[in-house]
Amino acid sequence: MRKRLSPRNERGAVIAEFALVFGVLFLLLMLFLEVGLMVEAQLVLSSAAREGARQAAVDGGWSSGVRKRIEDIADMGGLCVDDLHINVQPNQAAYGRPVDICLTYPYQIRSEVLRQVVPSVVDLRAEVVTRSERLDDD
Numbered sequence: 536m537r538k539r540l541s542p543r544n545e546r547g548a549v550i551a552e553f554a555l556v557f558g559v560l561f562l563l564l565m566l567f568l569e570v571g572l573m574v575e576a577q578l579v580l581s582s583a584a585r586e587g588a589r590q591a592a593v594d595g596g597w598s599s600g601v602r603k604r605i606e607d608i609a610d611m612g613g614l615c616v617d618d619l620h621i622n623v624q625p626n627q628a629a630y631g632r633p634v635d636i637c638l639t640y641p642y643q644i645r646s647e648v649l650r651q652v653v654p655s656v657v658d659l660r661a662e663v664v665t666r667s668e669r670l671d672d673d
Contacts, residue, residue, distance in 0.1 A: 565646045573657065576642050579612025580661040587621070588636040588663035595669025596634055597623040605638065614640060628667035637662045 587605035594600055601623060606616045622637040640659045644650050 562648065562652070565648050569644060569646050569649055572645065573642055573659070576612070576614060576640065577659050577661070579609060579614055580638055580640050580659050582612070583608035583614075583619075584636050584638045584661035584663045587623075587638070588634065588665040591623055591634045591636055592665045592668045595629070595667045596625055596627040601636075605636075609640075628669070630667055630670050632667050633664050634667050635662065635664050 583605045586608050587601050590601045590604040591597065602621060605621055606619070609616050609619055618641055620639045622635075622639075624635045624637075625632070628634050638661045642657045642659050644653060644655050644657065
């Protein structure tokens with residue numbers, strides 16, 4: 536007949552199991568929080584691209600107003616505008632021609648725990664294509 540272990544002898548096993556489960560749950564919690572922050576940054580980037588595309592459509596391509604509009608939206612959303620890369624093609628577009636706005640942003644992983652598991656920088660990208668509304672000055 537087997538001798539049943541007393542609760543006193545099982546205490547070490549419970550602590551070991553808790554440590555393993557807690558580690559995994561903590562890593563998942565950090566991952567969920569970081570993904571939420573990354574999605575927020577992507578939404579801000581997409582909004583900045585849409586606003587920049589709207590301004591580029593009115594201006595007929597690249598202008599200082601487009602840059603200012605994009606940087607204002609990115610700054611309000613908490614993105615570092617110094618790291619933001621803006622590409623507008625073409626520089627000037629005639630009425631009805633497409634204008635392509637492409638924004639890239641290197642998102643820095645904030646959690647030290649996750650930096651050991653995933654890359655520390657994730658490149659986020661937002662692209663919008665619109666048509667120029669600017670009439671030629673004749």
